[in-house]
Amino acid sequence: MVPTDNIAAPPLATDENAEQHREEVRRAIEHRFRHISRAGHISPLLHLILRYKLEQRP
C-alpha cells in the first residue's frame, strides 16, 4: 500500500507560496510603473493591471 498522507503539500505552505507569488507579481508591476510613481502621478492603468493580475486569477 502506497502511503498517501504526505503526497499533497500542507495547505499552509501552499497558501504561503501563493501569497509570495502574488507579492512578486505586485512588485514587478509596481516596478514597471516606477517612473509614473516617481513623477507623483496616480495611474488608473496601474490599478487596472493590479486588479487583472491579482484578483482575476487564482
Added chain:
Amino acid sequence: MMPNVTPAQVKERLRDLPPLSAVVTELIASMGSDTLSSEDLAAKLSTDPALSAKTLRMANSSFYGMSRQVESVHDAVTVLGLRTVRTLVVASGITGGFKVPATPQFDFHAFWRHAVGTALCGQVLAKELSMDSDIGFTVGLLHDIGQVALACCFPDAYTQALSYQLAHDVLLIDAERKVLGTDHASIGGQISELWRFSPAIVEAIACHHDPAMHHGPGLVGLTHMADAFSHALGLSRQQNESVPITSPEIWRAMSPGQDASMALFATVESQFDGVCQALQI
C-alpha cells in the same frame, strides 16, 4: 562628450536604411478603404515570393488553428478572410524587414515582443472604440520603429543612450533626448514619411509619447494608449521595462472602462504567444 545626432546625419542615414517591401507599403496604404480585392492581394504578393512564403507559413501556424493547410494566398483569403491575410502580410513584412542591429545593448527580441504586444492592444482597443482595428494593429507594430532605425544607423551613439538609460534608470525617450538630441518617436515619424505612410500613421508614430490636446481620441491617442497597455502587461519581458506616463486627457477620452480593460488584457495575453510564434519572434 555626449554624442548628438544632427538632423543632417539623420536624414542621410535614414535614406540608407533598406525600405519596407513595396507590397507591404501598398497594403498599409490600402487599409481604411475597401478597394483591395483578394485578386489584388494575390497579384501583389506574387511579386515578392519570400514574403508570400512567410505569409503562408504564418497562416498555417497553430495560432490560426485551421483544419487544413493552405497552399496559396487565395486559399488563405478564403479561409481567413482578406483583412486577416492583409494584416498577416504586413506583419510578416515589417518583422522580417530588419536585420539585428550591431548595438549590443539593444534587445531586438524584446523590441519585437513589445511591438507585437502593442499591435494586439491597438487592435483590441480600436475595436472597442469603433476604430479601424487593422490600422490599430499595424501602427502598434510600427510605433517604435525609430528605435531600430537609431540602433541600425547610429550604433555607437545609441549604445551610449541605452547605457545612460540603464545607469540613471530613466525612460528610454528621456535618455535618447539627453544623449542624442532626438528620440525614437521623432525618428520613427521621419522614417514613416520617407516610406510614404499616410499622414495619420506618420503622426501616430511621431507623437505617440507626447499626444497634444488637439490629437484627441484618434490614432495618436490609440497608439499612446496601446503602448502604455503593452508595457503595463510586461510583454517585452525586459527587467527594466517601464510604463510611460499616460496623458490624462487621452485616458479620459479613450480608456475602455474596467470590464472592457480586463477583457482586453485577457484577449491580448491569450493571443500573444501564438502571434509571436507565428512571426518567429
